[in-house]
Amino acid sequence: MNPIKHLRYHSKPVNFWLVAAVVAMLLMGTPVYTILTGLLAGPGPYWDHLRKFLLTDYIVNSLILVVGTSGLALLWGIPTAWFVSTTRFPGRKMLELLLIMPLSIPTYIMAFTYAGIFDYTGSLQNIIRNIFGVKVVLLDIMNVYGVMIIMSLALFPYVYVIARAAFLTKFRSLIEASQTLGAFSTRTFFQVVLPVSRPALVAGVTLVSMEVLNDYGAVKYFGIPTFTTGIFRSWFSYEDVQAAVYLSSLLLLFVFMILLIEKKQRGEERFYSAATAERPLQMEKPNKVRQLIVLTCCALPVIFGFAIPVIQLAWWSISSYKSVAHIDLIAAVGNSFMLAVGTATSCVVVAVLLLFVGRMKNSKIYNWFMKLSTMGYAIPGAVVAIGVLMPLLLIDKQLISIFQYFGEIDPGLILTGTTVGLLFALTVRFLSVAFNPIESGFEKIGYSLDEVASTLRANHLSRLTRINLPLLKGALGTAALLVFVDILKELPLTLILRPFNFNTLATRSFELASDEQIAAAAVPSIIIIITGLIPVYLLNALITKRSKA
Amino acid sequence: MNSVKSYYNIIFVLVLSMCSPQKSEQTEDQTSAEKMVNLYTHRHYQSDQMLFEDFERETGIKVNVVSASADELIKRMEMEAEASPADVLITVDAGRLHRAKEKDLLQPIESPVLEANIPANFRDKEGYWFGLTFRARVIAYALDRVDPTQVPDYESLTDPRWKGKLLVRSSENIYNQSLMASIIASTGPENAKKWAAAVVSNMAREPKGNDRDQVKAVAAGVGDLAILNTYYIGKLLASDNQQEVAAGKAIGVIFPNQNGRGTHINVSGAGVAKYAPNKENAIKFIEFLSSEDAQRVFAETNFEYPVRSGTSLAPLLESWGSFKADTLDLGQLGEYNRVAVMLFDEVGWK
Numbered sequence: 001m002n003p004i005k006h007l008r009y010h011s012k013p014v015n016f017w018l019v020a021a022v023v024a025m026l027l028m029g030t031p032v033y034t035i036l037t038g039l040l041a042g043p044g045p046y047w048d049h050l051r052k053f054l055l056t057d058y059i060v061n062s063l064i065l066v067v068g069t070s071g072l073a074l075l076w077g078i079p080t081a082w083f084v085s086t087t088r089f090p091g092r093k094m095l096e097l098l099l100i101m102p103l104s105i106p107t108y109i110m111a112f113t114y115a116g117i118f119d120y121t122g123s124l125q126n127i128i129r130n131i132f133g134v135k136v137v138l139l140d141i142m143n144v145y146g147v148m149i150i151m152s153l154a155l156f157p158y159v160y161v162i163a164r165a166a167f168l169t170k171f172r173s174l175i176e177a178s179q180t181l182g183a184f185s186t187r188t189f190f191q192v193v194l195p196v197s198r199p200a201l202v203a204g205v206t207l208v209s210m211e212v213l214n215d216y217g218a219v220k221y222f223g224i225p226t227f228t229t230g231i232f233r234s235w236f237s238y239e240d241v242q243a244a245v246y247l248s249s250l251l252l253l254f255v256f257m258i259l260l261i262e263k264k265q266r267g268e269e270r271f272y273s274a275a276t277a278e279r280p281l282q283m284e285k286p287n288k289v290r291q292l293i294v295l296t297c298c299a300l301p302v303i304f305g306f307a308i309p310v311i312q313l314a315w316w317s318i319s320s321y322k323s324v325a326h327i328d329l330i331a332a333v334g335n336s337f338m339l340a341v342g343t344a345t346s347c348v349v350v351a352v353l354l355l356f357v358g359r360m361k362n363s364k365i366y367n368w369f370m371k372l373s374t375m376g377y378a379i380p381g382a383v384v385a386i387g388v389l390m391p392l393l394l395i396d397k398q399l400i401s402i403f404q405y406f407g408e409i410d411p412g413l414i415l416t417g418t419t420v421g422l423l424f425a426l427t428v429r430f431l432s433v434a435f436n437p438i439e440s441g442f443e444k445i446g447y448s449l450d451e452v453a454s455t456l457r458a459n460h461l462s463r464l465t466r467i468n469l470p471l472l473k474g475a476l477g478t479a480a481l482l483v484f485v486d487i488l489k490e491l492p493l494t495l496i497l498r499p500f501n502f503n504t505l506a507t508r509s510f511e512l513a514s515d516e517q518i519a520a521a522a523v524p525s526i527i528i529i530i531t532g533l534i535p536v537y538l539l540n541a542l543i544t545k546r547s548k549a
Numbered sequence: 550m551n552s553v554k555s556y557y558n559i560i561f562v563l564v565l566s567m568c569s570p571q572k573s574e575q576t577e578d579q580t581s582a583e584k585m586v587n588l589y590t591h592r593h594y595q596s597d598q599m600l601f602e603d604f605e606r607e608t609g610i611k612v613n614v615v616s617a618s619a620d621e622l623i624k625r626m627e628m629e630a631e632a633s634p635a636d637v638l639i640t641v642d643a644g645r646l647h648r649a650k651e652k653d654l655l656q657p658i659e660s661p662v663l664e665a666n667i668p669a670n671f672r673d674k675e676g677y678w679f680g681l682t683f684r685a686r687v688i689a690y691a692l693d694r695v696d697p698t699q700v701p702d703y704e705s706l707t708d709p710r711w712k713g714k715l716l717v718r719s720s721e722n723i724y725n726q727s728l729m730a731s732i733i734a735s736t737g738p739e740n741a742k743k744w745a746a747a748v749v750s751n752m753a754r755e756p757k758g759n760d761r762d763q764v765k766a767v768a769a770g771v772g773d774l775a776i777l778n779t780y781y782i783g784k785l786l787a788s789d790n791q792q793e794v795a796a797g798k799a800i801g802v803i804f805p806n807q808n809g810r811g812t813h814i815n816v817s818g819a820g821v822a823k824y825a826p827n828k829e830n831a832i833k834f835i836e837f838l839s840s841e842d843a844q845r846v847f848a849e850t851n852f853e854y855p856v857r858s859g860t861s862l863a864p865l866l867e868s869w870g871s872f873k874a875d876t877l878d879l880g881q882l883g884e885y886n887r888v889a890v891m892l893f894d895e896v897g898w899k
Contacts, residue, residue, distance in 0.1 A: 046891075053894040119762065120769035121792035142757045223719045223757030225899055236620040237726070237890040319789045326598065382621060389628055397632055413632055496621045500587060500613035500634070511593035511616065519789060 017460055021357035024350050028428050029373035031387025038249040044242030046234060054230060058247075062227045064144055065151070065219075066209045072152030073208045074201070076301040077159030082189055083298055085167040086175070088283045089291040095298045097540045102305035103157040103482075104532025106489035106506065108217030109525045110154045112518050113309045115142055115221065116316075123312060142222045151218065153305035155211055158482070159204035162437055165478060165543050166200035166444075167193065185284055199443055202262055203436035209258075210378040210432060213251060216492065217510075227251050228380045235383075248379050255378045259371060310529060316522035324523045327508060333527060336504040339419070339494070340487040340535075343426040344480040347434035350427065351479065352472070355435070355442050356464050359450070377432035381492030388425040389497065392416050422497045429493055433486055434479035441475025442468070474542060481539040485532050505531065585611040586830040589626065590639035591619040592817060596850040603846075604837050610830050619645040626654045631824045636831040639681075641817040642723045644730065646678040647883025655820040660832055666839035670876055671816055671856040680816030681838050682853035685874065686728050687812065688803040689775045689782065691767050695801075700774065702806040703732065703813070707747030715748060716763040716775040719756040720893035724778055724815065729893065730885035731813045734877055738888060746896040756899050761785055761793075768796035775800070783852025783865050804872040811873040815882065816856065 026033075043050075083089070084096045102110075116122050118141045140146075167175075174196060178188040194201075216228045227247060235244035286294070354370050376384050396413045403411045415421040445468065453463045469476070491506045498507070505528045512521035590597070593616045601612040615622070619640040626633050626649070638655065640646050649655050650673065657676040664672075671680035688706070690697055700706065706715060718725065733741040753772030763775035764785055785797035804812045819838065821831045837843055844855035852863050861867075 049891055049894065053897075057899075115758070115762075120765045121790060121796050125769075126792055140754075143755075220719075220721060221758065223755055223899060229721065233721070233890065238887055323595075323789075326595070385621075386624060386628070389625065393628055393632070400632060412634060413629070416629070417634060495617045496625060498615060500615055502615075507616075514593070517784075 015460075017353075017357050018361065021354050024353055025369060025373045027424075028350060028431050029369075029376070030391055031379065031384045031428060032252060032372055032376050034387050034390070035245055035248045035252060035379065035383070038242065038245030039253070041242055041245070043246040044234070044240045044244075046238040046240040046243050047246065049238075050230065050234065050243060050247075054225065054233070057225050058227050058230045061144055061219075061224050062213065065148055065212050065224075065226065068145070068148040069151045069155065069212045070205045070208050072149065073156040073159050074205065076152060076156035076305070077204065078163055078194075078201070080298045080301060081160045081163035081167055082193070083294045085164055086185065086284055087291075087294050088285040089294045089298075091295060091299075095295075095302060096544065097537065098302045098306065099160050099298065100157045100536045100540055101302065101533070102154055103161075103485050104488070104529045104536055105154055105306070105309055106217075106491070106509075106525070106528065107151055107154045107211070107215055108221070108491070109313075109509065109513070109521070109528075110309055111147065111150050111218035111221055112513055112521070113312050114146070114150050116518055117308070117312055123315070144222075144224050147218055147222050147224055151212055151215070152208075153301065155208045156301060156305065158207045158211075159201065161478060161482070161539065161543070162200045162204040162440065163197060165437070165474060166197045166440070168543060199440045203440045206259070207377075207433060207436055210255065210375075213255070213378045214380045216380050216382070231380060231383060244383070248383055251378055252375055255375055256372070310526075313522040313526050313529070316519040317526050320517075320519040321523050323517075324512070324520050327524075328503075329505070329508065329524060329527060332503045332505045332508050332524065333531060335502060336488050336506070336528070336531065339423065339426065339490075339504065340484045342423050343430055343487045344434075344483040346423065346427045347431050347483045348438070348476055348480050350431055351434040351438045352464075352469070352476070355439055356460075356468060359442060359468075360460065374432040374435045376429055381429060381490070382496060384429050385425060385493050385496040388421075388428055388493075389416060392421050392424065416497065418499050419502065422494065422499070422502075425493050425497050426487060426490065430483050430486055430490075433483050437478045437482065438472065438475050441472045441478075445471050477542040478539060481535040481542070484535045488528050488532050584609055584830075585613055586827050586834045587613045587634050587636045588615070588639065588834075589622040589635045589637070589822075590614060590616050591622065591641050591645070592616070592639055594851050596846050599850070600838065600843050600846055603843070604834060607837070608833060610833065612834070623649050623652065623654065626822065627652060633822060633824050634826060635822045636825040636827045637819050637834060638822055639817070639819045641815075642727055642882070643678075643680065643816045643818065643879035644723070644727055644883035644886045646673070646818055646820055647880040648886075649820060650677040650880075651883070654823055656823045656825070656828075658821050658832055658835075660836060662836045663839055666836075666857050668856065668858060671879070672818070673820075673880065674878075678818050678820035679835055679839065680818040680856045680879070681835075682844075682847045682851070682855055683814045683816045683874070684778045684780055684853055685804060685812045685814050685872065686724055686776060687779055688805055689764055689767060689777055689800040690803060691770075691773045692799055692801050695773050697801060697803050700803055700805070702809060703728070704744065704806075706751065706774065706776075707744055709751075711751045711774060713751070713753050714773040715751040716753050716766045716772040717748070717756055718758060718760060718763060720890065720898040724760075725776075725898075726886055726889050726893070727815050727882045728776070728813050729889035730882045731875060731877055733885045733888055733892070734881045735810050735875075738892065741889075742892045742896060745892055745898055749896050749898050764800055765793070765796050768799040779854070779866070779869075780852035783863060786865060787852075802869055804869070806875070807873050810877070811875040814854075814874045816879060817853070 080099050084092055084099070117124050118139055119125070174192055175188055178192045213227065216232065219226050219229065231244045231247045234240045234247060354373070358367055358370050392415045393413075396415050396417075399414050400411060403409055415424070449467050450463060453467055458466070489506055491510050494504055495507055495510070505524045509521045509524035509528065512524070601614070605611055619642065622638060623645065626635055626638065629635070638646070638649055640649075655677045659676060663679050667679050671683065672678065688700055690700060720726065729741060729745060732744055736744070753766070760777040760781040761784070763777050764782065766772055767775050779802070782797055782800070782802060785793050788794055788797070806812055819835050821828060821835070825831050839857060841857065841860060844857045844860040847853050848855045848860055848866070849863050852866065854862070854866065
């Protein structure tokens with residue numbers, strides 16, 4: 001008997017859960033839906049100009065960046081996740097944690113930092129000049145390949161974190177079966193682990209690609225015209241909002257198609273293990289030479305993705321901390337923290353709601369709408385900001401007129417003038433970050449438990465809280481912490497939607513960096529990284545604890 | 550079931566904590582409604598922060614700030630419309646002020662103080678916006694490789710002798726767009742397009758980086774000439790990094806078109822929002838920024854040219870001497886912005 005059909009039999013077609021989920025979906029999807037209507041409205045008066053002179057560049061650069069960065073992120077993320085999960089080598093425990101660290105560095109700060117290291121007055125050329133007395137050794141990293149490498153170093157932990165969680169908890173029995181059958185570690189990896197961990201890898205790569213597509217800071221500084229550049233050019237320079245929306249909708253369509261192709265190709269295959277008992281994975285202990293190779297493989301992404309940029313930023317901070325002494329960074333730490341905790345919570349709650357209802361309904365249409373609602377992450381933050389501002393202002397203005405009807409008071413902008421609006425917008429944008437790990441978490445829970453609960457007439461709430469949530473604990477933690485780190489780094493939405501006198505660490509560091517004071521920007525950047533270490537540490541503890549449980 | 554309850558409790562407490570500080574802030578704002586001015590600004594310099602504090606001390610009026618890009622702030626004002634809390638909009642480009650005026654987001658101000666402090670060519674004729682500082686877009690040259698008399702104007706940058714020698718940032722940048730707009734205004738779109746095309750063919754590399762990076766590239770020998778704003782040279786020379794200071798010292802500065810229309814300048818300025826809830830404070834605030842003391846702070850800490858004549862300059866600016874500035878109506882920079890960007894696209898200035 002098909003367990004899915006059986007499940008559906010017990011859930012009523014319309015209920016509180018479905019209504020709540022649909023409302024949440026509509027709210028979260030507002031910018032996406034608004035933008036998709038742009039497809040119907042057509043491309044706007046400046047489209048011909050755009051297509052003739054710019055579009056090819058945008059498409060080519062964006063494609064190179066997405067494919068290249070995702071590929072490199074897989075290259076840094078998968079083998080390292082595999083090695084630290086299955087192989088004993090010196091420094092493994094430390095690297096396990098360090099490999100998540102690059103996530104705490106904002107991409108554009110990483111780009112600025114590397115540009116600063118390699119430029120003429122930067123550390124590298126300085127050292128060369130001082131030691132060898134040679135003046136010109138120019139390695140220009142400010143091109144599309146430079147951005148690609150820098151972004152992959154900043155973003156590969158998405159792949160690493162999700163892959164490692166999968167390796168540690170999901171396929172233990174499969175891996176062990178393969179090993180008992182005499183398959184070598186490499187063969188186990190390629191023939192068993194990779195195909196089976198595909199949903200997890202897709203989740204990781206999806207996040208990386210969307211981050212690449214929505215980036216504006218790094219590509220702007222490096223002079224690489226991408227889709228995002230085009231969106232801003234149409235919007236601000238041509239003042240052709242329609243063209244900007246049209247470009248954004250093409251971007252969404254592109255992401256949607258990739259997801260569709262992946263899903264079709266994967267077919268109806270699902271992997272979940274019936275046994276949920278978890279035992280520690282048998283670790284391999286290879287010979288010294290192999291240990292060294294493994295150690296090097298795992299250390300390289302950490303050195304380039306974390307150690308080098310942090311050392312450079314620390315160096316700059318030492319020389320510039322006096323010039324930022326007048327800036328109130330303590331309030332900024334508090335604000336960043338508050339936004340991060342608030343958004344992480346709301347993203348996880350909404351993602352669980354959507355996915356749980358999706359699981360009960362198991363309807364294709366619902367699932368696709370759900371996916372669509374979370375795709376706002378691929379759109380540049382500034383565009384999402386405007387997409388969110390529209391409905392919020394509508395509510396605000398209604399509230400003002402209601403207040404004025406009852407008394408002569410002007411309450412001001414209750415939603416958009418406070419952090420409430422900002423928090424909502426951040427949830428809309430970062431839902432995807434929470435959604436992907438939780439989705440792959442749900443996918444690995446077999447339906448048998450749900451089915452048993454359902455035959456026992458357990459209601460939805462107790463099914464969620466007593467079966468799904470406990471099993472999802474790890475995925476929920478991963479999701480919340482990923483969002484947390486992301487919010488610490490978030491810039492465009494906060495910049496536009498923040499209330500008066502509200503600063504976060506990211507806005508502080510951006511203000512200094514955009515004033516071309518990269519050295520001064522290092523101080524808040526270092527604080528972002530240090531603050532980010534807390535969730536990164538917890539994230540690691542969470543993943544390893546689960547594997548030992 | 551207990552764990553569920555505590556879970557909801559946590560969320561509830563979080564939501565409460567989100568709202569509460571905000572509320573208290575708002576009531577505070579309401580009681581002191583007379584005593585504040587709300588600022589949307591593109592500027593985020595240290596000098597500004599100092600000035601806001603001075604203003605608060607002097608008048609007791611609190612300065613509330615949101616800083617983001619002018620384009621985004623204009624969009625936000627447009628959407629907020631009559632509900633907008635903004636009193637003053639500050640941008641770093643006259644073109645954007647002009648755009649805000651066109652979109653009906655500003656209101657005309659009559660202020661004898663501003664009219665006395667700010668020369669007419671630095672403010673809107675109808676009083677919609679007022680320039681506070683100006684900056685010149687100049688040509689920096691390698692002291693050891695270039696004879697500055699060979700580069701008397703922007704037009705001479707198109708000379709084939711500079712093939713592979715020219716450094717400039719991307720056309721995404723507003724300062725380049727306004728320079729182009731000024732060339733369109735004075736020579737017409739056809740000539741401007743030819744100029745841009747020739748500049749592109751002389752470029753030493755694809756446009757990238759910021760203004761400072763162009764100077765560094767000259768010092769590194771990537772090219773010989775760079776287009777940039779004056780205050781970045783000041784900032785390089787005042788840097789903590791000795792290598793940056795050395796790079797700043799390796800270049801000379803040319804103020805182009807001294808025998809013609811003058812060097813392209815642009816203002817950073819302010820306008821009072823159409824729906825300003827604190828209009829009086831807004832005017833006081835802009836007047837304060839045009840005062841002698843405030844103008845000196847702009848000049849000294851940020852290496853900008855003060856609009857108010859007679860204000861002492863930073864020693865570096867002093868050392869460059871006076872120069873002839875383009876007298877073009879600055880609103881034209883906004884008028885021609887779109888055409889400028891489209892011409893950049895057509896000639897492939899990335």
